[in-house]
Amino acid sequence: MSIPEEKRNNDSDKAPGIEGANVPGSIGKLIPVYVMGKRYEVPETLTIMKAMEYAGFKFIRGCGCRGGICGACATVYRKAGDYRLRVGLACQTVVEPNMYLTQIPFYPANRATCDFSELTSNPEEIFKLYPELFRCIACNLCTKACPMDVEVMDYISALKQGNITKAAELSFNCIQCGLCASRCMGELPQYHIAQLARRIYGSKIVPRAEHLSEATAASTGGRYEAYLEALMKMGEEELRKVYQEREMEPEIAAEDWVPNDNRYL
């Protein structure tokens, strides 16, 4: 086998306008940014992620969904002449002139393991798993470090008061990038604690969906087997007919809508 000299199927420039490809002519003015202190000239319209790729970086770490939801590309930066430390997701933040940036693709944070099925909604159990919760000194650096504008300190405070529900709701938009933990003076792993709070809330505090257990029992218990069997045996023409004629729940129907045809329910 010969190792090829020429790259082939990685060519992103053959398809103009695709996400990530930098099409000459549409890139706009070049501005200086400093990646880990080193200067690069990049188009001013790009996100930090695309600007780094433009400059020649190829990500292994520090790049994930490229859509602002996975938490892989947490980035901290300062602007020249400004003391303030800023944060953003590389895939969502547009470059600015004289931005000094570095990605934080990983930050060590303590995560307590537990047998989740054994836990109750008693907040004492969270305190036992994460005693460092009470090392929080309410400095609010975590909240300032959150690229998703989650009120991190507020959910930690809620938890300290035993309010799991509030912590779960306040932390819902957390993408677990870890920037909160990276800035924490009390060395808390906020995002792991919040994950535990949300799971306890979802499983042990909020009322269960009774209709769900009924439907599960019916479905796995074989209630619909015969109906489905009939559909599976149906020829395409007949299936098309049944499909076309199936009754549609109207868009504006209220939650208690029921169909006229209840033969297959």
Place this chain on the structure above:
Amino acid sequence: MPYTQEIKVLIKVVEKTRPERVARKKRGEEFPTMSLEERDEILKRCHPDYRQEGRRALRVGVNKGYVIPDEFVDILEAWSRVEPDKVDLSAPDIETDVLIIGGGGAGTAAALLAEEQGARVVIATKLRHGDANTMMAEGGIQAATKMEKDSPYYHYLDVMGGGHFKCDPELVNTLVTQAPDVLQWLENLGVMFSKYPEGRLQSIHGGGTSRKRMHYCGDVTGMEIMRTIRDEARNRPNITVVEFAPTVELLLNEHGHCAGALLYNLETEEYVIVRAKATILAVGGSGRLHIQGFMTTNHYGATADGLVLGYRAGIGVDFLHTVQYHPTGAVYPEQVEGLLITEKFRGAGSNLVNINGEQFVNEREPRDVESAACIRECLERNLGVVTPTGRVGIWLDSPMIDMLSGEGTVKREFPGKYILFQRHGIDIATEPMLVYPTLHYQNGGLKIDPGCRTSVPGLFAAGEVTGGIHGENRLMGNSLLDVLVFGRIAGQNAAVYARESAKEGRLTLDHVRAYHKELETTGVATDRVAPMLLPDYTDPEVRKRQLTSHYQGTLR
């Protein structure tokens, strides 16, 4: 970047027709849906799957002669990243019962179920655990959970109709029957579904559904599910996760059974041999191949590695001639290009409208039909909106949502998108979004049976890497369901196989040698190497100067 003055003038046109469109919605008057014949016609005219250019017949492997997009053929007709003779398979680095390749929804669900069967599990994943398309699924998850109006019977019909009646009936049967159980499992694990105060699950319509059975967790359903099952996997002592370690080949044994995989440490560039009694391919899809040059909603790692690995091992592929384009990917501002704008926006009442502020399609057509209608509006009828960066798009009229359901609804129901657009100076509660179809989902893939078994004993597959469940077109809310239903089955069955049926034997890469030979004898002159592992978005000018640099991932 906020809307420019030129665009704001065009928004006025949309605002002008909005009150009447809201009033029609309130009266329950909907834009007429297409008949099956009309659907067929618009698909043939405007859907990229029906374009003859950009596709060719496979010349090697079990599906020789199958005509699929060039991008798929390119990676299937390619050399291994390793020279089989150079790999010493006599001393595996890792031994386990079940090896799971891929750390997304399917892989993680499989790991949990396999572990519950008493198996030692290794998850080997290309990026971080949870970096996957599952994380990005926004809209929701389908399941017939409301027995007074819905049942798996209707779910089955919807799946079939969406997939052009080409789906594998057995797989669909499994999908819809197991759906409620999957939701129950997620509720037990603590997933925060959007609920009514008394605990009843909220549910809405999705494109192509006959009943409101899309369940959701705000607009981050996939993330909420992924982070919850990942958290649970981290609690289990018998699940080991190896990150930044993509698989570059499957390993078979002398009996022709799958017996593990050859991993590649992306950071140290070492190859690592894993011997496993059973192996699960749960590596996801292929948006980063940019089929037909389309932008994509997919994760950085979605490079179709699983198709390459499975196909070389002799597993057939199906439905790769179709690819799903999501009707509404953002085209403005440039920073969010390709970004998925969930169907939930349409489910909640937003119209799709053209430059004149007119509706041109019902918002709940199946995805392929909806996409074709958007393409027709822009390219055939010339009624799209041209963005400042030269793209064309149509309006998704999100401000209708607050007018229909009360002020603050957009902000409350779509917090993720609201914040994101706000950062770019656009308020989607009062300004519409510009969208265009974007490459979203690999409809086809490796063939499996309802037990997730492939044609190679010891090798299972689940999730987007497989083909057949969704036929030629997947409905919204069925991919999260697919990865969990079939991920769980794969985990369960792989663990049982490892315990009861696995046969020890000498490891080989003979299937790779044979594939190389076929490439040679068929005369497929290629210097391509696959799997791709990661796409390359380096500026072409810079790449020219990288004289000794990467050409396939970090392979030098």
